[in-house]
Structures are given as C-alpha cells and as structure tokens.
Amino acid sequence: MGKTKERRLLKPDWQENHVYLVQFPRIKMIPSPSPYCLKLETWLRIADISYSNISNEFKHYSPKGQVPFIELNGRVFSDSNDIIDYLKKEAKNPDQRLSPQDNAHAEAIHALIENSIHWIYMYSRNRDAKWFFGPTGFGPHARGLKGTLMKIFGKMQMSKKIKAKVMANGIGKNTPAEVMQFAKDQLRALSVLLGDKDYFFGDIPTTVDATAFGHLAQLVYTPQFDPEVKKYMEQCTPNLVSFVERIKGRFWPDWHNATENLSLDSNWRR
Incomplete structure (x- = not known):
C-alpha cells in the first residue's frame, strides 16, 4: 500500500478522516486531463466520501512521484488504485454488493x-x-x-x-x-x-x-x-x-x- 509520512503536509491543519485530494489544476476541456485524477475524484463522489481538492501547482507530487495522491489523517497515500482499495476498506465500499x-x-x-x-x-x-x-x-x-x-x-x-x-x-x-x-x-x-x-x-x-x-x-x-x-x-x-x-x-x-x-x-x- 502506497502510504508514507511526509516531512511537510500540504494540509497541516487537517481534519480527522477527511480526504484531501491533491491533483493537477483544472483545464477548460475536462476537469482533469489525467485519467487517474478524474477517476479518483469521480470514485470519491460515487462512494459519497467527503473530500477537499488541493492543487499540486505543478510541483507537489507524492513520495512515489505520482499525482493524484491524498492526505488522510496526517499520512500520504499514493497511486489511484491503491488509494481506492484502502478507502474501500477503511471508509466506504461501493462494490460491496458485487459477487x-x-x-x-x-x-x-x-x-x-x-x-x-x-x-x-x-x-x-x-x-x-x-x-x-x-x-x-x-x-x-x-x-x-x-x-x-x-x-x-x-x-x-x-x-x-x-x-x-x-x-x-x-x-x-x-x-x-x-x-x-x-x-x-x-x-x-x-x-x-x-x-x-x-x-x-x-x-x-x-x-x-x-x-x-x-x-x-x-x-x-x-x-x-x-x-x-x-x-x-x-x-x-x-x-x-x-x-x-x-x-x-x-x-x-x-x-x-x-x-x-x-x-x-x-x-x-x-
């Protein structure tokens, strides 16, 4: 699971159990030209998980060098698939009914x-x-x-x-x-x-x-x-x-x- 502590969080005054989604700034064609940013933000909406966006300002990346990433309870979680898997276990799982x-x-x-x-x-x-x-x-x-x-x-x-x-x-x-x-x-x-x-x-x-x-x-x-x-x-x-x-x-x-x-x-x- 891609989670690590960061020396300095982008959201140091974080709220407990609130997801801070760090992604690229918006563009006019589509909310994000990154399929992984758009996937993860859409998933958070489907799962009905409260979150706040933070722009990476083209300079903030996860310890793995990836965007998007999230900050949650003072930790950094990388990789959209790993993030979703983690939140499905710890928060809400829209796939519960699947066989x-x-x-x-x-x-x-x-x-x-x-x-x-x-x-x-x-x-x-x-x-x-x-x-x-x-x-x-x-x-x-x-x-x-x-x-x-x-x-x-x-x-x-x-x-x-x-x-x-x-x-x-x-x-x-x-x-x-x-x-x-x-x-x-x-x-x-x-x-x-x-x-x-x-x-x-x-x-x-x-x-x-x-x-x-x-x-x-x-x-x-x-x-x-x-x-x-x-x-x-x-x-x-x-x-x-x-x-x-x-x-x-x-x-x-x-x-x-x-x-x-x-x-x-x-x-x-x-």
Whole structure:
C-alpha cells in the first residue's frame, strides 16, 4: 500500500478522516486531463466520501512521484488504485454488493481500460501535446515569466515523458491506421461488456465505472490523433458515449464550474 509520512503536509491543519485530494489544476476541456485524477475524484463522489481538492501547482507530487495522491489523517497515500482499495476498506465500499464472479469481471474490465484503452489517447498525446499548455489546457495557469517557462519547458518535458511511455509500451511504433484498428477493437469489446446497462454492473455505479469514466472521458473531451476515433464511438459504440454523459450528468453537476471557472471546489452536490 502506497502510504508514507511526509516531512511537510500540504494540509497541516487537517481534519480527522477527511480526504484531501491533491491533483493537477483544472483545464477548460475536462476537469482533469489525467485519467487517474478524474477517476479518483469521480470514485470519491460515487462512494459519497467527503473530500477537499488541493492543487499540486505543478510541483507537489507524492513520495512515489505520482499525482493524484491524498492526505488522510496526517499520512500520504499514493497511486489511484491503491488509494481506492484502502478507502474501500477503511471508509466506504461501493462494490460491496458485487459477487466474487462480478469482482473477477470487474478486474478484467479494469485491465481492458487501463492496459489497452488508455494507450489510444496516449498515442494521440504523443503526436500532439501542444493543447496541454494552450488556452483550453493548462495555459490559464501559466502567467508571467514562470508561466512562459512552464509553457516552453513543461511542454518539452511532458512530450518527452509521453513519448518514452508510448514507445516502451509499443503502441508508439504503430501507424495511425494500426492504432485506429486497435482503438476500434478495444472500444467494441468494452461496449459489448457494458451492453444496454446504465453501469457495468446494473443500475448502481461501482469502482469500475469510475475507472471507465476517467479514461473514456479523455477520448470524448480531449483531442485525438484522428477524428475517426470520436466518430467511431458515436456511430458504433454509442452506449459508451451515453455512459460518459450519464456519469457526467449524475456525478458532475458542477462540470461547468470546474471547466469554465477552473474551480477545484469539491462541494459538488450544491
């Protein structure tokens, strides 16, 4: 479990049993271009766990070098999956009703999303990451000399990291046509698993729904290497698009405030 003590907490005056979610600042396209930040925040909402957001200000990372991370009762917990597993045991578990077979299916769906579908938009970001620091990305947070340097060197650093990841995975060595076929295959498989259900295990959302939303929203709301990706989703896997809209409508009523005003306010039920 990724938990450690930090020399200095970002929230030293913490409240007991209150989650402090440290994540990247908001952008205008989507509450977070990080699928893991969006997944974890959506999961906290599904699980109905009280939390407060803290911006990492592009400089605060967990002891493992990760974002998101949480501070809870004076400790730091890293890795979105580890955080969710810990909170399911110590706080609330939206997966309680799932059978052992359901849990096995959830693991398979989780793997399809995070080990396959994830690489579709990572391939896109490897080909073009300029929007990350543009006006609809992190650009509004980059002001003055520091902001100018962040736009220049931040983009270079991010592009370098993304390229290293997609090349190590192998997808970066493929042609756009090959990746498009890969995308169709993976999205079709996920669409079949969802079927005509509101959520992957019926009418009540679980952890895997937060995972799916965190990643699928990146495909729907951020630029892709080929417009055909979104067109394919709309025409051939419309249930996935409806799923994203359903989660957004139910658990992100503050979407406009988060994206237009770049608000990290966590009082989403108001």
